[in-house]
Amino acid sequence: xxxAKFNIKNYLLRHVQVMLFSLGQLWRQPLxxxxxxxxxxxxxxxxxxxxxxxxxVEQVSDQWDDATQISLFLQQDVFxxxxxxxxxxxxxxxxxxxxHYQSSSQSLEEFRQxxxxxxxLDTLPTNPLPAVIIIQPDQTDLRSDAIGSLLAKLEALxxxxxxxxxMEWLQRLRSINETAQRGIxxxxxxxxxxxxxxxxxxxxxxxxxxxxxxxxxKLVGGTxxxxxxxxxYTGFWYGLLGGIMGWLTLSFSLSLVNGPINELAKLYSSxxxxxxxxxxxxxxxPLIGLLLGVLGAWISVGRHLSAIEPx
Amino acid sequence: xxxxxPESSWNTGITMIRFTDVYKRYSNHYEALSGLSFHLNDGxxxxxxxxxxxxxxxxxxxxxxxxxxxxxxxxxxNQNLTRLPKRKIPYYRRQIGIVFQDHxxxxxxxxxxxxxxxxxxxxxxxxxxGRRVRASLDKVGLLGKERNLPIALSGGEQQRVGIAxxxxxxxxxxxxxxxxxxxxxxxxxxxxxxxxxxxxxxTTVFIATHDLDLINTLPYRQIILxxxxxxxxxxx
Numbered sequence: 233x234x235x236a237k238f239n240i241k242n243y244l245l246r247h248v249q250v251m252l253f254s255l256g257q258l259w260r261q262p263l264x265x266x267x268x269x270x271x272x273x274x275x276x277x278x279x280x281x282x283x284x285x286x287x288x289v290e291q292v293s294d295q296w297d298d299a300t301q302i303s304l305f306l307q308q309d310v311f312x313x314x315x316x317x318x319x320x321x322x323x324x325x326x327x328x329x330x331x332h333y334q335s336s337s338q339s340l341e342e343f344r345q346x347x348x349x350x351x352x353l354d355t356l357p358t359n360p361l362p363a364v365i366i367i368q369p370d371q372t373d374l375r376s377d378a379i380g381s382l383l384a385k386l387e388a389l390x391x392x393x394x395x396x397x398x399m400e401w402l403q404r405l406r407s408i409n410e411t412a413q414r415g416i417x418x419x420x421x422x423x424x425x426x427x428x429x430x431x432x433x434x435x436x437x438x439x440x441x442x443x444x445x446x447x448x449x450k451l452v453g454g455t456x457x458x459x460x461x462x463x464x465y466t467g468f469w470y471g472l473l474g475g476i477m478g479w480l481t482l483s484f485s486l487s488l489v490n491g492p493i494n495e496l497a498k499l500y501s502s503x504x505x506x507x508x509x510x511x512x513x514x515x516x517x518p519l520i521g522l523l524l525g526v527l528g529a530w531i532s533v534g535r536h537l538s539a540i541e542p543x
Numbered sequence: 544x545x546x547x548x549p550e551s552s553w554n555t556g557i558t559m560i561r562f563t564d565v566y567k568r569y570s571n572h573y574e575a576l577s578g579l580s581f582h583l584n585d586g587x588x589x590x591x592x593x594x595x596x597x598x599x600x601x602x603x604x605x606x607x608x609x610x611x612x613x614x615x616x617x618x619x620x621n622q623n624l625t626r627l628p629k630r631k632i633p634y635y636r637r638q639i640g641i642v643f644q645d646h647x648x649x650x651x652x653x654x655x656x657x658x659x660x661x662x663x664x665x666x667x668x669x670x671x672x673g674r675r676v677r678a679s680l681d682k683v684g685l686l687g688k689e690r691n692l693p694i695a696l697s698g699g700e701q702q703r704v705g706i707a708x709x710x711x712x713x714x715x716x717x718x719x720x721x722x723x724x725x726x727x728x729x730x731x732x733x734x735x736x737x738x739x740x741x742x743x744x745x746t747t748v749f750i751a752t753h754d755l756d757l758i759n760t761l762p763y764r765q766i767i768l769x770x771x772x773x774x775x776x777x778x779x
């Protein structure tokens with residue numbers, strides 16, 4: 233009679249009721265709710281947007297891995313038949329997919345065509361360009377040590393003046409990218425923390441405005457779990473709606489950026505379009521949101537419950 | 544358990560509330576209760592009186608476990624409150640209905656929701672809640688007002704809502720702190736009559752009040768406090 237029997241159906245029903253009740257409370261204060269949700273949304277959209285952009289840069293640079301080449305500039309005094317022999321030898325190396333010999337006169341011809349400085353080149357007494365062997369390495373992952381050791385091995389050949397990896401800039405881009413990624417990670421962490429604080433503070437105000445209610449509930453035998461529940465659901469809704477708001481903000485911003493990016497890609501005659509999985513983000517952002525929301529509410533309620541505990 | 548001489552005819556019953564040498568000191572060295580011993584039997588109705596500051600509210604707070612005694616033993620419904628762990632306090636409080644002078648109603652909820660609160664907390668099912676809230680409101684004469692907000696009711700009606708809430712889960716003990724403090728004599732009499740009715744069905748009722756004119760007309764024991772000590776016990 234005093235201790236009602238525990239009933240799982242009643243319990244779940246109660247949860248659904250509290251869930252809808254706290255949603256209703258947010259609905260009754262549309263302006264302040266909306267402002268809180270927008271702030272949370274922006275805090276989510278910022279790191280998520282940066283992450284999407286960075287991810288795209290990474291994907292593009294991955295496509296360029298296939299274009300990795302090593303240019304082997306030969307010594308001026310290497311005869312063409314020596315160079316052809318070297319080319320043959322290099323073709324037999326397992327680390328090399330293909331080696332292509334280009335004599336100094338071929339280099340000159342190519343330069344003449346590409347540069348448009350033909351008549352100027354005619355005035356030169358000798359051909360200043362070296363013979364080149366262009367190597368397509370077997371290993372295209374620039375991050376691997378294999379390519380570095382291949383480069384060193386090639387550089388040590390007596391016929392070779394200089395071995396140059398054409399994609400060194402790509403490597404640098406990758407390092408910059410990794411640095412940026414870490415930065416975004418930190419930014420994401422800090423903004424998650426701020427979401428936690430925003431929700432915690434909002435819940436704190438809700439608790440203060442309902443302190444007398446909490447006192448009454450305690451006096452008629454409400455457990456801490458019972459008191460905590462509506463606030464946890466309030467945090468749940470803030471986080472969930474904030475996450476969805478973040479997704480909307482992100483989708484809108486990316487669709488704004490997408491047009492100019494396509495234009496830019498066209499100018500570079502590239503097929504690049506901004507690629508991002510909106511479905512996954514729609515899943516992930518609200519999920520992170522509601523987790524942060526419940527956590528923030530939990531911390532906030534816990535602190536205040538002990539503060540109004542009778543002694 | 545009671546090794547002392549019986550003090551009244553009530554003492555033949557089972558003890559519901561027993562204070563043994565209870566002290567309550569606050570951090571500023573103020574002693575609200577000093578060596579207080581008394582008891583109330585199961586099914587008894589009694590008044591707690593004394594001038595303001597005599598320790599009436601403190602005494603009720605000790606029974607409701609809003610505060611704990613500094614020294615001495617408080618036994619309520621066979622539970623030793625001095626040893627009751629914190630997490631059990633909510634379940635203990637469900638055995639006590641409390642009526643406050645200022646009603647302590649939730650003003651953004653209807654009368655029905657206010658009265659239903661203890662049942663919701665106890666996890667009762669929907670149909671049972673409806674049934675018992677209506678029965679409780681019927682008993683205090685407010686059955687037609689269940690959809691009203693408390694603010695739309697008079698002071699006497701609000702106090703009745705508070706009483707309905709206190710008795711809705713049929714607690715064995717009913718405590719009241721100055722329940723008629725803000726009411727005129729006629730309404731006060733009605734409220735006291737309501738308490739008598741709950742007592743007649745077996746509830747132990749303990750009412751702190753300074754309305755001596757009213758309680759002197761009623762045939763119940765008076766426990767009188769003076770500066771945190773027992774002054775005298777009168778029983779008719």
